[in-house]
Amino acid sequence: MNAPTTFDPARPACEKLVVIGNGMAGCRAVEEILERDRERFNVVIFGAEPRVNYNRIMLSPVLAGEKTFDEIVLNTAEWYAENDIELVSGDAVDHIDRERKTVVSRSGRVEPYDKLLIATGSDPFIIPVPGRDLPGVVTFRDLDDVDKMLAAADQGGNAVVIGGGLLGLEAAHGLSLRGMNVTVIHLMPTLMERQLDEAAGWLLKQELERRGQTILTGADTEEIVEKDGHVGAVRLKDGREVPADIVVMAVGIRPATMLAKTGGLECERGIMVDDHMVTSDPDVLAVGECVQHRGQCYGLVAPLWEMCRALADHLTEQPSGYRGSVTSTKLKVSGIDVFSAGDFSGGDEGEDIVMRDAARGVYKRLVLRDNRIVGAVLYGDTGDGNWYFDLLRKEEDVSDLREGLIFGQAFALGGGALADPNAAVAALSDDAEICGCNGVTKGKVVQCILGGAASLDAVRSGCKASASCGSCTGLVESLLMLTLGDEVQAGASTMCKCTSFGHDDVRRLILEKELKAIPQVMQELHWTTPDGCASCRPALNYYLLCAWPGKYEDDQKSRFVNERLHANIQKDGTYSVVPRMWGGLTTPQELRAIADVVEKFDARMVKVTGGQRLDIFGIRKEDLPAVWADLGAAGMVSGHAYGKSLRTVKTCVGLEWCRFGTQDSTGLGVKLEQMSWGSWMPHKFKMAVSGCPRNCAEATIKDFGVVCVDSGYELHIGGNGGIKVRATDLLCKVATEEEALETCAAFIQLYREDAHYLERTAPWLERKGIEWIKAQMFDDPDAVRRLAARFRHSQQFMQDDPWAKRAAGERRDLHSHLATVVPAGMEYA
């Protein structure tokens, strides 16, 4: 075709605008131009898809069966006709010739242009694994993809979605509704990690699992496995295989820049454009997902609308300029409300406001910086998402709304009374319910306070308000303020600033509510930070480990470095290694193995410790597994000189050698150590066994000490030699070694189940009283047996030498470097 199709000699010759890409941005740009100046251009649109422009984001509801294609069409065939737009559909542009100012389509059509607009959108990213080209592997980008998924769903069977982001989860939801058995494979530990924090990601995962989907996080795909010329399964790097009749790749998108690149236009990640959407060639513009503007590429529609306005303003000579967009995301899965906007990573330089309502499954988090909202994550109740997003985009100062902000627009803007939480509580009637869990009214709480409960804790134990899930803590605190004013007593200290609960409550609630994972505790108990802090995380990890032996999976990232690497960090960043020497005994083989390690790894020092064993200093973290492979070969295990766990059992020579010895103190020490090593505890735990009251092993300043006497064994508890020396209290006297071991196991378990994290036996005993401890152990004649049985049960899972596994290669990532950088020019140095 040589002449413009709508040549009309009566009006000045229009310029020809050729658009590549009949998608959301391309068509919108044309609409915006038409709105400003209908006469300006003759428009030709090329579209690779054989159809009119439709609302791509609604493909998810089409897949889910909630909408039909006709319902999501944006520009009908009539629209193109009415506006004299020629649509060349089903014919992709193959080539741009900027010198001749023409484009060439796949079918060979050559179209000249005055202005060219590239709106090619994005291409789905395909992870380069074997099997990616097999029939049955689909992406999720256009209607053809949806049709392929629907055809597969008709056959039923297994669908695997690779990618747990927005697209992947929407695909999974649709396929699941269509009756397929869906597994989502996600590389990261958190679903939608780009939009959600860990807390919200965890809630989302729970809900999807409840709906019957299998969600595998931290799962890396190795291969798509073939079966009869079609996909059959997906194999993960860890060896697991998930059967699949269809595999949907939804791992991300890449701006479609091929055409622009081969046409010689400047591209980085996307096609480079200025604020007027002009590329490096003044006659070529670009909009949509294919562009890169001020370093940013977008994957959502909102920015496109703004780009299209700037583009049309520029083309019709009223330049306005696009300045980039802040985006917000919603997940389109019916019944699940998720909203996220802005930057919500910054907990520290910003300020977090977190609200959790476990009963309703709600998690809300706002991130403030300089009194402005910079990020928001909402789960379960997204009603105020738009309001927050609006405040965020306008960068409005929210100081005045601060108090009520997290409760939403209605509350925060509700005027005087409501904006002050105390006033709002004062306005409640006496029979208004304060604590939903325990059905406590305002009247009862006030009565309880007037009856002498002057602290949050006292109210909790007095009338149970706020004692369960804690979501009414704020209300109870207000009532305390209103009733007592300045006389409110600060409660028992909370675990840390992340929670209003103390250690005891957290431990109790973990059991009562059967909480089994750190994010679950944080959600159910209304943590005020998204992922805790360096003090509550290790504590929670311990409490869960103690509560659910064998079931709870230790969280390495919540462990202090020494417990993570199973060695003691030193001031220079190297580590010291202390192998166990049972009861202080050693052998020539062990000493030889230690000597060999010292020489082989160039350890700078060996020292006899105060705990009757040898400490090897100056080992580098990358050498630790090898050191332990050598020590392990000699039969030695980790001494836990680093852990909140059993440290050493000191012994004296006892009956066998000593002229005063009354019992086999060395032998008992070895047995005690073999029984209890590896156990995680609230704090470190040391034992000693002395063969007579001369007490050479210093048993009376140990957490558990045994002093042997002629008639049997005196068992002592709660001693401490460190910062504040405390001599033990006598717990009881027993006649046999078996009883000594059994009582020891019971005492350790009582301590494990009751003490606060980082509380040694000495302060614990002083807090609880020796009488309380005796009562727990001896009032019920069966108590010792039951406690000891629980200890032994838990030890089944604890007594694995961490070093055997590390030496065999487990968690190599913790010990190795990513790489080593050798600066250029130093290669030969």
Added chain:
Amino acid sequence: MEATWLDLGPITQIEAGMAATLPVIGGEEIAVFHTMRGEFYALVNKCPHRQGPLSQGIVHGDSVTCPLHNWRISLKSGKALGGDEGCVPTIPLKIDCGRIYLLRESVVGQKAA
């Protein structure tokens, strides 16, 4: 001059909530952090207090608590948080197609102290 980026390999090498180390011959070791919400940061692996290896600390929010004396360091700015004062250099980092890249100039530019 155009920036050159060092490719450190796939992001899956570092579990969320953890960090990995990158020794630099003749320069400062670098710690690459992966936060619980999936963000990556790189810092010189030396606490501004007494050179503790930050890579070995507990990561929470976008900060890390030093394993030696519990200073809290912002991963974004390298600044000590709370009442403490000091700052550790940060290294520009980008993630592209699931791989970690560090700005080469900054990586080799850290003079060993």
